Amino acid sequence: MSERAIVHLDLDAFYVGVEQVADPALRERPVIVAFGGVYAPRTAVASCSYEARQSGVTSGMALKRARKLCPEAVVLPGNPDLYMRASQALFGILRDYSPVIEPASQDEAYLDLTGTTRLFGIPADVGSRIQREVHTRLRLSASVGLGSNKLLSKVAAGCVKPAGFCDVSPGWESAFLRPLRARRLPGVGEKTERRLLDFNLRLCGEVAGVHTRYLEIAFGVNGRLLSERSRGVDCSPVQPQGPVRSAGASMTFDVDTNDQRAVEATLRRLVEQAVGRLRRTGRATRTVAVRLRFSDSIDSVRQCTLAMPTDLERDIAPAARDLLERLWERRVRVRQVGVRLTGLTGGLEQTDLFDDLTGADGWTPTRAQRGRALSGAVDRIRDRHGFWTISSGRAVGAPRGQMDPGRAECA
Numbered sequence: 001m002s003e004r005a006i007v008h009l010d011l012d013a014f015y016v017g018v019e020q021v022a023d024p025a026l027r028e029r030p031v032i033v034a035f036g037g038v039y040a041p042r043t044a045v046a047s048c049s050y051e052a053r054q055s056g057v058t059s060g061m062a063l064k065r066a067r068k069l070c071p072e073a074v075v076l077p078g079n080p081d082l083y084m085r086a087s088q089a090l091f092g093i094l095r096d097y098s099p100v101i102e103p104a105s106q107d108e109a110y111l112d113l114t115g116t117t118r119l120f121g122i123p124a125d126v127g128s129r130i131q132r133e134v135h136t137r138l139r140l141s142a143s144v145g146l147g148s149n150k151l152l153s154k155v156a157a158g159c160v161k162p163a164g165f166c167d168v169s170p171g172w173e174s175a176f177l178r179p180l181r182a183r184r185l186p187g188v189g190e191k192t193e194r195r196l197l198d199f200n201l202r203l204c205g206e207v208a209g210v211h212t213r214y215l216e217i218a219f220g221v222n223g224r225l226l227s228e229r230s231r232g233v234d235c236s237p238v239q240p241q242g243p244v245r246s247a248g249a250s251m252t253f254d255v256d257t258n259d260q261r262a263v264e265a266t267l268r269r270l271v272e273q274a275v276g277r278l279r280r281t282g283r284a285t286r287t288v289a290v291r292l293r294f295s296d297s298i299d300s301v302r303q304c305t306l307a308m309p310t311d312l313e314r315d316i317a318p319a320a321r322d323l324l325e326r327l328w329e330r331r332v333r334v335r336q337v338g339v340r341l342t343g344l345t346g347g348l349e350q351t352d353l354f355d356d357l358t359g360a361d362g363w364t365p366t367r368a369q370r371g372r373a374l375s376g377a378v379d380r381i382r383d384r385h386g387f388w389t390i391s392s393g394r395a396v397g398a399p400r401g402q403m404d405p406g407r408a409e410c411a
C-alpha cells in the first residue's frame with residue numbers, strides 16, 4: 001500500500017478571526033469572544049486572539065478572570081451564525097482538494113490526499129496551497145500539518161500554531177514526536193499528563209520507550225492507545241461526514257429560573273434560530289426535541305414527530321411549546337433550555353400537500369407559500385443585519401443567558 005498523506009487544517013483563533021474579518025479595526029488587538037452576557041457570571045472565553053493570549057488568557061477560562069489578566073481586551077458576545085457561514089465557506093474550499101474530508105469541528109478538518117498527486121501535485125504543495133487559499137479568499141489564518149496518518153498531521157498542525165505549516169515526512173515520524181511533550185498527543189489531558197509525570201514520563205519519546213504492557217498496567221485500556229500514539233501509530237481512516245443529521249440551539253440562563261413564560265420566550269427564540277439553520281441546509285425536519293437542564297444538573301427531554309416534514313417556525317414552534325408544557329413538571333429551577341430538530345428529510349418541494357395545490361381563487365398565495373416567503377425575508381434580514389435584529393413577538397421577554405456554542409451548528 002502506498003504511503004498515506006493526511007492533512008490536518010485548523011483555523012487559528014477561529015471566532016476571533018471571523019470577527020476581525022467583519023471589523024478590521026479589531027486586527028492586531030487583544031480580542032475575546034465570549035458567548036452570552038459579557039458580564040454574566042457563567043460566561044467563559046470561547047476564543048481569544050494571540051495578543052490576548054500573551055497576557056495569559058486561554059479559551060475556556062472564566063471571562064471574569066480573563067478581564068483581570070487583560071483589561072484592555074475587546075470582549076465580543078459572539079455571532080454563531082456568522083461563524084457557521086465562515087465554516088461553510090472553509091469546507092467549500094476544502095472540497096475542491098479532496099472528496100475525503102472529515103470535519104473535526106467547525107474550523108478543523110482532516111483531508112485524505114492519498115493518491116491525488118497526479119491531479120493536484122505533491123501533498124506538501126497542496127497543503128500550503130490550501131492554507132494560502134483560505135488566507136486569500138476568507139482572510140482567515142490556518143495552521144496545517146501533513147503526515148502519514150491523522151494523529152501525526154494533527155500534532156504537526158498544533159506545533160506550528162498560528163499560521164504555520166509542518167510536514168512530517170515518511171520515515172521521520174518518531175524523530176518528530178520524540179522531543180515533544182506527551183501533552184501534545186490527542187487524548188492526553190491535564191490528568192493523564194500528571195499521571196505520566198508521576199512515572200517521570202514527560203516526552204513522547206520517553207512514553208514510547210516504555211513497554212506497552214507496563215503502560216496497560218498503569219493506564220488500563222488506554223495504555224495501549226497511549227503507547228501507539230507516542231510512537232505515531234494511528235490506523236484510523238479519514239471518515240467523510242454524512243449529510244447533516246440535525247440542527248439545534250440551546251441557551252444557559254445567567255440566573256436559573258422557574259418562570260415558565262420566560263423559558264417559553266427563550267424557547268421560541270431558539271426555535272427561530274434552529275429553524276433558520278435548518279433552512280440553510282435546504283432540509284426539513286419531522287422530529288422536534290426540547291431539553292431542559294435543571295439546577296440540580298438533571299436533564300429532561302421530550303420529543304414528538306410532526307405529521308409532515310417542515311422548515312417553518314409556524315409548524316415547529318407550537319410543537320416545541322407543547323413539549324415544554326409536558327416537561328414542566330418539576331419544582332426545580334431551569335438552568336438551560338435547548339431544541340433539536342432531527343429526522344431530517346431532503347428538499348422541501350411540497351410540505352403541505354393540500355396547502356400547495358392552489359389558493360382558494362387559484363392565484364393568491366397559499367398559506368404555505370406565505371409562510372415560506374415570510375421566513376425567506378426574515379432569513380435575508382438576519383443574514384445582513386444579524387440574528388437579533390428581528391424576532392417574533394412571542395420571543396420578546398426572554399431573560400438573559402448565553403448561547404451554547406457547542407449546539408450552535410448543524411451536526
Ligand SMILES: [Mg+2]
Nearest residue numbers: 010011012107
Ligand atoms: Mg481552531
